[in-house]
Amino acid sequence: MSGDPIYTEMIIEYSRNPSNFGKIENPQIHRHDSNPLCGDSIDLYVNIDDSKITEVKFDGKGCAICMACTSVLTEMIQGKNLDDVKNFQKDELLAELGLEHLIKTSPVRIKCALLSLKALKYGIYSYFAEKMNDVEAAGNLKEEAASLY
Ligand SMILES: [Zn+2]
Numbered sequence: 491m492s493g494d495p496i497y498t499e500m501i502i503e504y505s506r507n508p509s510n511f512g513k514i515e516n517p518q519i520h521r522h523d524s525n526p527l528c529g530d531s532i533d534l535y536v537n538i539d540d541s542k543i544t545e546v547k548f549d550g551k552g553c554a555i556c557m558a559c560t561s562v563l564t565e566m567i568q569g570k571n572l573d574d575v576k577n578f579q580k581d582e583l584l585a586e587l588g589l590e591h592l593i594k595t596s597p598v599r600i601k602c603a604l605l606s607l608k609a610l611k612y613g614i615y616s617y618f619a620e621k622m623n624d625v626e627a628a629g630n631l632k633e634e635a636a637s638l639y
Contacts, residue, residue, distance in 0.1 A: 504558035509565050512547045521613035525601050530556040534609045541572045553602050560606035562586050604638050611635035
């Protein structure tokens with residue numbers, strides 16, 4: 491991997507020691523998503539209380555970029571209000587790891603980077619639309635998720 495500017499120390503470190511790695515039993519949101527081109531496959535678990543994300547974990551396997559981005563995403567949304575999380579933009583996530591350039595340079599790698607965000611947006615959509623029966627609150631999260639990459 492040395493020589494490839496994508497793999498910063500931070501990304502390698504996260505891929506070795508991912509944050510919030512594990513499973514939540516009976517979570518309010520559970521979303522599986524995968525990236526067949528790369529082999530990334532993750533499950534995202536989220537618990538919500540009083541419109542706040544109280545607990546978030548993920549498990550599965552993925553490349554260094556996928557593991558790092560998913561780790562950072564779980565750190566960034568922990569304890570946040572759902573409204574803030576709904577508006578969370580991919581640029582914020584990519585910037586945290588210095589990966590903004592991927593949007594232009596690597597259509598394959600961008601999927602690795604944004605897989606967890608896609609899972610999160612679909613997951614929150616399902617939570618509102620199916621569990622709370624509130625399609626309005628779910629908003630356009632589904633479209634957003636579908637258009638992430
Ligand atoms: Zn990947």
